[in-house]
Amino acid sequence: MAFLLPWTCVLVGCFSASLAGAYNFSDLYPPLWEKSPGQLSDYRVENGKYLIDPWIYSERLGMYKILVNKTASYFESIVASNEQNIFWGLPLQHGWQYRTGRLADPRGRKGCGYESGDHLCISVDSWWADMNYFLSALPFLAAVDSGIMGISSDQVMLLPPPKDQTNFCLNISSCQSSFPEIMSKWNVFYQHLQDPSSSFEDLLKYFWAAHVSTLEYASKIFEDRLEYYSKPEANFGRNWSVAVKYLAAALFPTTLVRTYEFQKGLPPRMLVNGDRAPFIHDFTDFQNMVLLVLSFLRQVDNSPGKSLVSNTSKKINISLNKGRNNDFIRYRIHHNTYCQRKS
Numbered sequence: 357m358a359f360l361l362p363w364t365c366v367l368v369g370c371f372s373a374s375l376a377g378a379y380n381f382s383d384l385y386p387p388l389w390e391k392s393p394g395q396l397s398d399y400r401v402e403n404g405k406y407l408i409d410p411w412i413y414s415e416r417l418g419m420y421k422i423l424v425n426k427t428a429s430y431f432e433s434i435v436a437s438n439e440q441n442i443f444w445g446l447p448l449q450h451g452w453q454y455r456t457g458r459l460a461d462p463r464g465r466k467g468c469g470y471e472s473g474d475h476l477c478i479s480v481d482s483w484w485a486d487m488n489y490f491l492s493a494l495p496f497l498a499a500v501d502s503g504i505m506g507i508s509s510d511q512v513m514l515l516p517p518p519k520d521q522t523n524f525c526l527n528i529s530s531c532q533s534s535f536p537e538i539m540s541k542w543n544v545f546y547q548h549l550q551d552p553s554s555s556f557e558d559l560l561k562y563f564w565a566a567h568v569s570t571l572e573y574a575s576k577i578f579e580d581r582l583e584y585y586s587k588p589e590a591n592f593g594r595n596w597s598v599a600v601k602y603l604a605a606a607l608f609p610t611t612l613v614r615t616y617e618f619q620k621g622l623p624p625r626m627l628v629n630g631d632r633a634p635f636i637h638d639f640t641d642f643q644n645m646v647l648l649v650l651s652f653l654r655q656v657d658n659s660p661g662k663s664l665v666s667n668t669s670k671k672i673n674i675s676l677n678k679g680r681n682n683d684f685i686r687y688r689i690h691h692n693t694y695c696q697r698k699s
């Protein structure tokens with residue numbers, strides 16, 4: 357296989373030109389989607405406040421489910437199905453984290469997040485879970501604040517994690533005072549969402565701006581969590597956060613089908629010592645290739661003056677050649693100038 361594609365294509369998924377019509381959408385939902393809360397009244401109420409425990413997978417997923425539901429009408433003018441809702445990217449990513457064991461306690465103390473223990477538990481020691489907290493709690497609370505949830509700002513409260521509570525804000529007022537820039541980026545996005553003159557591309561632009569600023573902030577606070585992981589997994593996490601900036605620059609449309617297709621390229625399990633792309637036997641070619649592209653992007657990102665972010669039309673040449681019995685693999689990635697597809 358050899359591909360010669362713009363790097364945006366590689367990440368954005370030029371591999372699959374499949375049409376949305378070919379899917380039964382409910383097969384693409386994250387794990388436990390159907391069983392998660394779909395409206396605020398599915399959560400506990402205390403003193404007139406909805407109480408959400410974001411350290412339980414289904415409850416955190418429920419925040420996304422409500423967001424996807426409450427924002428559906430803003431995407432209907434574009435295509436008459438919620439498949440085009442750009443919020444899908446977040447719950448799908450969270451579902452991948454859950455399915456691949458990334459929300460569990462990374463220090464392997466059996467219990468939180470493990471099949472043998474409390475499998476819905478989200479560990480506060482998980483780097484992935486903490487990064488995702490900022491990409492679930494903040495967009496959700498900002499949505500409440502913007503009025504699209506139909507409740508007032510003081511009617512919802514998130515429960516704190518068992519430790520390190522000061523890293524996490526729990527309600528709208530504390531998130532606004534602790535993370536004013538991030539909350540205001542999400543507020544700007546919701547203003548554009550509610551403005552009928554915004555185009556799909558405008559929405560993607562403001563969505564990604566809020567997303568990137570959220571991750572930039574969170575990756576600084578939680579850097580130390582990466583020490584709990586194997587070297588390849590920690591590096592993959594770092595490479596992944598760099599790659600997200602590129603997805604943002606390319607305005608990757610985080611709709612249901614596009615995200616689902618893209619996620620087929622992400623590691624289906626945690627990386628362990630000895631895993632080295634593109635030689636990971638139990639990964640598909642696409643998964644091995646995505647790991648290579650991510651490490652390439654991180655290298656480029658680290659070399660001053662070479663950032664690709666500023667030029668989305670730059671091409672890279674990727675080829676992955678397997679021997680007859682998978683006994684050897686040749687690969688190569690470098691800058692290039694043509695866009696064509698070979699097989």
Ligand SMILES: *[C@@H]1O[C@H](CO)[C@@H](O)[C@H](O)[C@H]1NC(C)=O
Pocket residue numbers: 380381382383
């Ligand atoms: C889609 O999948 C769901 C669950 O797998 C099933 O219940 C439903 O009948 C399917 N719908 C279609 C149109 O195939």
Ligand SMILES: *[C@@H]1O[C@H](CO)[C@@H](O)[C@H](O)[C@H]1NC(C)=O
Pocket residue numbers: 394395425426428438
């Ligand atoms: C949103 O949720 C409500 C209540 O669960 C449901 O009736 C409605 O069909 C949902 N809308 C969309 C677009 O999913």
Ligand SMILES: *[C@@H]1O[C@H](CO)[C@@H](O)[C@H](O)[C@H]1NC(C)=O
Pocket residue numbers: 510513525526527528529530
């Ligand atoms: C928000 O949470 C903080 C603690 O994080 C608490 O002191 C404050 O009373 C809460 N505000 C509301 C309106 O619930």
Ligand SMILES: *[C@@H]1O[C@H](CO)[C@@H](O)[C@H](O)[C@H]1NC(C)=O
Pocket residue numbers: 588589591592595627633647648650651652654655
């Ligand atoms: C992450 O990127 C670095 C630098 O480009 C590379 O050395 C490393 O192998 C990558 N890690 C993974 C797991 O892909």
Ligand SMILES: *[C@@H]1O[C@H](CO)[C@@H](O)[C@H](O)[C@H]1NC(C)=O
Pocket residue numbers: 666667668669670671
């Ligand atoms: C982007 O890269 C392409 C191909 O290398 C080049 O032709 C173009 O001038 C560059 N654009 C900018 C804005 O640097």
Ligand SMILES: *[C@@H]1O[C@H](CO)[C@@H](O)[C@H](O)[C@H]1NC(C)=O
Pocket residue numbers: 358360673674675687688692694
């Ligand atoms: C892309 O890489 C492959 C394998 O290294 C090489 O054979 C091919 O000539 C390259 N294409 C271009 C346009 O450089």
